[in-house]
Amino acid sequence: xxxxxxxxxxxxxxxxxxxxxxxxxxxxxxxxxxxxxxxxxxxxxxxxxxxxxxxxxxxxxxxxxxxxxxxxxxxxxxxxxxxxxxxxxxxxxxxxxxxxxxxxxxxxxxxxxxxxxxxxxxxxxxxxxxxxxxxxxxxxxxxxxxxxxxxxxxxxxxxxxxxxxxxxxxxxxxxxxxxxxxxxxxxxxxxxxxxxxxxxxxxxxxxxxxxxxxxxxxxxxxxxxxxxxxxxxxxxxxxxxxxxxxxxxxxxxxxxxxxxxxxxxxxxxxxxxxxxxxxxxxxxxxxxxxxxxxxxxxxxxxxxxxxxxxxxxxxxxxxxxxxxxxxxxxxxxxxxxxxxxxxxxxxxxxxxxxxxxxxxxxxxxxxxxxxxxxxxxxxxxxxxxxxxxxxxxxxxxxxxxxxxxxxxxxxxxxxxxxxxxxxxxxxxxxxxxxxxxxxxxxxxxxxxxxxxxxxxxxxxxxxxxxxxxxxxxxxxxxxxxxxxxxxxxxxxxxxxxxxxxxxxxxxxxxxxxxxxxxxxxxxxxxxxxx
Amino acid sequence: xxxxxxxxxxxxxxxxxxxxxxxxxxxxxxxxxxxxxxxxxxxxxxxxxxxxxxxxxxxxxxxxxxxxxxxxxxxxxxxxxxxxxxxxxxxxxxxxxxxxxxxxxxxxxxxxxxxxxxxxxxxxxxxxxxxxxxxxxxxxxxxxxxxxxxxxxxxxxxxxxxxxxxxxxxxxxxxxxxxxxxxxxxxxxxxxxxxxxxxxxxxxxxxxxxxxxxxxxxxxxxxxxxxxxxxxxxxxxxxxxxxxxxxxxxxxxxxxxxxxxxxxxxxxxxxxxxxxxxxxxxxxxxxxxxxxxxxxxxxxxxxxxxxxxxxxxxxxxxxxxxxxxxxxxxxxxxx
Numbered sequence: 001x002x003x004x005x006x007x008x009x010x011x012x013x014x015x016x017x018x019x020x021x022x023x024x025x026x027x028x029x030x031x032x033x034x035x036x037x038x039x040x041x042x043x044x045x046x047x048x049x050x051x052x053x054x055x056x057x058x059x060x061x062x063x064x065x066x067x068x069x070x071x072x073x074x075x076x077x078x079x080x081x082x083x084x085x086x087x088x089x090x091x092x093x094x095x096x097x098x099x100x101x102x103x104x105x106x107x108x109x110x111x112x113x114x115x116x117x118x119x120x121x122x123x124x125x126x127x128x129x130x131x132x133x134x135x136x137x138x139x140x141x142x143x144x145x146x147x148x149x150x151x152x153x154x155x156x157x158x159x160x161x162x163x164x165x166x167x168x169x170x171x172x173x174x175x176x177x178x179x180x181x182x183x184x185x186x187x188x189x190x191x192x193x194x195x196x197x198x199x200x201x202x203x204x205x206x207x208x209x210x211x212x213x214x215x216x217x218x219x220x221x222x223x224x225x226x227x228x229x230x231x232x233x234x235x236x237x238x239x240x241x242x243x244x245x246x247x248x249x250x251x252x253x254x255x256x257x258x259x260x261x262x263x264x265x266x267x268x269x270x271x272x273x274x275x276x277x278x279x280x281x282x283x284x285x286x287x288x289x290x291x292x293x294x295x296x297x298x299x300x301x302x303x304x305x306x307x308x309x310x311x312x313x314x315x316x317x318x319x320x321x322x323x324x325x326x327x328x329x330x331x332x333x334x335x336x337x338x339x340x341x342x343x344x345x346x347x348x349x350x351x352x353x354x355x356x357x358x359x360x361x362x363x364x365x366x367x368x369x370x371x372x373x374x375x376x377x378x379x380x381x382x383x384x385x386x387x388x389x390x391x392x393x394x395x396x397x398x399x400x401x402x403x404x405x406x407x408x409x410x411x412x413x414x415x416x417x418x419x420x421x422x423x424x425x426x427x428x429x430x431x432x433x434x435x436x437x438x439x440x441x442x443x444x445x446x447x448x449x450x451x452x453x454x455x456x457x458x459x460x461x462x463x464x465x466x467x468x469x470x471x472x473x474x475x476x477x478x479x480x481x482x483x484x485x486x487x488x489x490x491x492x493x494x495x496x497x498x499x500x501x502x503x504x505x506x507x508x509x510x511x512x513x514x515x516x517x518x519x520x521x522x523x524x525x526x527x528x529x530x
Numbered sequence: 531x532x533x534x535x536x537x538x539x540x541x542x543x544x545x546x547x548x549x550x551x552x553x554x555x556x557x558x559x560x561x562x563x564x565x566x567x568x569x570x571x572x573x574x575x576x577x578x579x580x581x582x583x584x585x586x587x588x589x590x591x592x593x594x595x596x597x598x599x600x601x602x603x604x605x606x607x608x609x610x611x612x613x614x615x616x617x618x619x620x621x622x623x624x625x626x627x628x629x630x631x632x633x634x635x636x637x638x639x640x641x642x643x644x645x646x647x648x649x650x651x652x653x654x655x656x657x658x659x660x661x662x663x664x665x666x667x668x669x670x671x672x673x674x675x676x677x678x679x680x681x682x683x684x685x686x687x688x689x690x691x692x693x694x695x696x697x698x699x700x701x702x703x704x705x706x707x708x709x710x711x712x713x714x715x716x717x718x719x720x721x722x723x724x725x726x727x728x729x730x731x732x733x734x735x736x737x738x739x740x741x742x743x744x745x746x747x748x749x750x751x752x753x754x755x756x757x758x759x760x761x762x763x764x765x766x767x768x769x770x771x772x773x774x775x776x777x778x779x780x781x782x783x784x785x786x787x788x789x790x791x792x793x794x795x796x797x798x799x800x801x802x803x804x805x806x807x808x809x810x811x812x813x814x815x816x817x818x819x820x821x822x823x824x825x826x827x828x829x830x831x832x833x834x835x836x837x838x839x840x841x842x843x844x845x846x847x848x849x850x851x852x853x854x855x856x857x858x859x860x861x862x863x864x865x
Binding site for chain 2: 012013014015065067068070071072074075078079080081084085088089136149418419420421422423424450467
C-alpha cells in the first residue's frame with residue numbers, strides 16, 4: 001500500500017496534469033500486475049463490493065477514536081469526506097505494515113464471508129497498521145466513489161505512456177463489463193484484442209458547448225444538424241444474438257430497458273448504434289421526468305412499460321457487420337445507418353434521429369429557437385466528414401443549446417459542500433414568494449466563484465436562524481438568479497414543480513428581497529414550457 | 531450568577547465592574563486587547579490597553595491610537611476589577627486576559643496554542659472559574675503533528691525546489707505565522723525573501739528583540755535572478771498574483787491548520803499545504819481547559835455549538851458566545 005499511497009500523495013500535491021500523468025505512468029511501470037489492474041479498475045469507476053456499511057464504519061471509528069458518534073457525524077460535513085473524517089479521527093497506528101493494494105482489496109472482499117464481529121475486528125486491525133494517508137485510501141476503497149483527482153482519461157493516458165500503446169485503442173479496451181475478478185492485466189491490456197468481450201461498447205464521442213454562434217464553423221453545407229434530445233445517451237450493441245445497452249457513464253442498463261430486447265427481431269447481428277434513449281409518446285419524447293421514473297429502477301413494472309415506453313433515437317452507426325466503422329466519415333456512417341433502419345415497423349423501439357435541413361446559419365438559428373416545442377434542449381452540429389472520435393474533443397461535434405430559463409429566488413437554507421468545497425456553504429435551497437410566504441422550490445450547488453462562496457459562507461455563519469443537523473436556515477435576504485433547462489409539474493415537491501439542471505447564474509446583490517419571483521411566475525413558466 | 535464578571539454585548543465582551551471591553555468589534559471608550567490580529571485589535575477605540583509586547587505591532591497596524599501597556603503578569607486595578615495579561619502562545623506578544631471581581635475569576639483566552647513554537651511567549655495556564663475559550667479547531671479531526679516533523683517537511687520541500695531551480699512561495703499571515711515559519715526554516719538552504727507586509731512586521735518584532743533569521747525585503751527593483759532557489763514568504767493573497775509571477779518557475783504552499791483538510795488544501799490550489807497552526811488543536815484545547823480548573827466554559831470563534839455540546843458531556847457547564855465574525859473568511863489567513 002505504501003507505493004500506492006506515495007502515488008496518491010504525489011498526485012494530491014500537484015495541480016498539474018502533466019505531473020499527475022507522469023506519476024501514474026511511473027506507477028504503471030513498476031507496480032505488480034495485480035496492483036496495476038486494480039488501479040485501472042479504481043480509476044475507471046470499478047470498486048470492490050462493499051463488505052461493511054458506512055454506518056458501521058462511523059460507529060467503529062468513533063469508538064476507536066474515543067469520541068461519541070454524534071461528534072464524528074458533526075465533523076463529517078466540515079471535513080467533507082467520510083473516509084477522510086474517519087482517517088483523521090483515529091488514533092495513530094500501533095504498528096506499521098507494508099502490504100499491497102491488492103492485499104487490502106482481497107482482505108475487504110474476504111469480509112463478506114464473516115460475521116459482523118469478525119468484520120469489525122479485521123477493519124480495526126487494518127486501521128491499526130496503516131498510516132493516515134493509507135487509512136484514507138483504505139476507507140475510500142470501502143466508501144466507494146474513488147475520486148482523488150484522477151480522471152479515467154488521465155489514467156488511460158498514463159497507461160498508454162507506460163505500455164507504449166495508442167491511447168484511443170486503450171480507451172476502447174477499458175470499456176465494458178470487465179472487473180479485476182474476470183480478467184488479468186495481461187488479458188485486459190497486453191493480449192491480442194481479438195477475443196474481446198461481446199458486450200464491450202466503444203468510448204463515446206462527446207461534444208463541446210458552442211459558446212458563440214455557429215458562423216465561425218464555416219460553410220453550413222459541411223455540417224449536419226440534429227435536435228439535442230434530453231434523454232440518456234446510450235449505445236445499443238447486438239452481437240451473437242444478444243443485446244446490451246450502455247449508458248454514457250458506462251453503466252450496463254440492459255435490464256432497465258427491456259424494450260430493446262426486440263431489437264434482435266429488427267436489426268442484423270454485429271451492429272452497434274449510438275443514440276439517445278427517450279420515453280416516447282408516439283410522435284415525440286415525453287419530458288425528461290417521465291424517463292426519470294424509469295432510470296432508478298432495475299426492474300420495470302408493466303404499467304410503467306406501457307405508460308413510458310422507451311425508444312432509441314439513433315444518430316450514429318459505430319459497428320456494422322462486425323466491422324468497426326468509426327474511421328468512416330459521418331455522412332457514410334449515417335447513410336449506412338439509414339439503410340439499416342429504413343422500413344422498420346412503426347412500433348420498433350428504434351428510430352433514426354431526423355437530420356434537420358438548413359441552408360444558412362440563420363435558418364438554423366430559427367429552427368433552434370423552436371427546440372422546446374420538440375422537447376429538445378437545442379441543436380447538435382456535426383461535421384459531415386468527421387470520424388467518430390473518443391472522449392471530449394473540440395472541432396467536429398458541437399452542442400448548441402438554447403439559452404436557459406431563469407427566475408430570481410431567495411436563499412432560505414444552506415448546507416456545506418463536499419470534497420474541495422468542504423467547510424464552505426455551497427448547497428442552497430431557494431424559494432419564491434407565495435403571498436407573504438416563501439415556498440422552497442429548488443436546490444442549487446453550482447455557478448458561483450470560490451470567492452463568492454467564501455463571501456456567502458461568512459454571511460451564512462453570521463445569519464443562521466436555526467440548525468437542522470448540517471442544514472442551516474438563514475435569514476431571507478439574498479436573491480439569486482437561478483438558471484435551468486426545463487420545468488415540470490411534480491407532486492413530490494411542495495411547490496408542485498421541479499426544475500431540470502438548476503444552477504445559480506448570478507448573485508443579484510442589486511435586487512431587494514421583495515422583488516424575487518413568485519410561485520405564480522413559476523406556474524406561468526410551467527404552463528409555457530412544461 | 532447575579533452579577534457576572536463579564537457579559538456579552540453587541541460590542542463584544544464587557545466588564546461592568548471595570549467598565550471596559552475585551553477585543554470589542556465596535557468603537558468603545560476602553561478596550562483591552564489580547565493580540566494584534568485584525569479581528570481582535572480593531573480601530574476606533576478611545577483608549578487601548580495591551581501588553582508591552584503586543585503594543586508595537588498594534589500601533590504599527592492601527593496608527594495613532596492611545597495605548598497604555600502592562601507587563602505579562604502585572605496586576606492592574608480598573609474600577610472594581612483586577613486585570614492581568616498572561617501569555618497565550620498564539621504569536622509574539624499575544625495574551626489571555628484575567629479579570630477578577632470580588633474573588634470571582636474569569637479568563638478570556640483570545641487566540642491561543644499550548645505547544646511552544648520557539649518564538650512566542652509560551653502559553654501559561656491561568657486558574658479561573660469561568661474560561662472564555664476560542665475553538666477555531668475545536669473538532670476531533672484537528673490534531674497537529676510535532677513542529678519538528680513539519681519543519682523537516684517544509685525544509686525538504688524548499689531544498690528540493692531550490693535544487694530544481696525553482697522559487698518556493700509560502701503563503702502565510704504576515705503577523706505571527708510568517709515569523710513562526712522564519713523560526714522553523716533552515717536559512718542555510720538559500721536566501722529568504724519577504725513580501726513588504728511580512729517584512730514590516732518583522733522589523734517591528736526585531737526592534738522589540740525577537741530573534742529572526744536574516745531576510746531580504748522584496749522591493750520593486752529586486753532582481754529575482756540574484757536569489758536563485760529563494761524562499762518567499764508572503765500573505766496568502768499574493769500567491770498567484772502578478773507579484774508572484776516575476777519569480778518565474780516556482781512551487782507554492784500554504785501554512786495553516788486548515789491544511790489538515792484535503793478539501794481546503796485542494797481549493798487553495800497550491801502545490802503543498804503544511805499543517806501549521808497558531809491555534810490549539812483538539813487535544814490542546816482539552817488540556818488547556820482542564821488546566822484552568824474552570825467549571826464554566828464559554829466557546830467562541832469556531833464550531834462553537836458543537837464544541838459547547840461536547841464540553842457539556844464532559845462535565846462542564848458550557849455555553850456559546852455569540853461572535854460577530856469579520857467579513858473575511860476566517861480560514862483564509864490567520865489560522
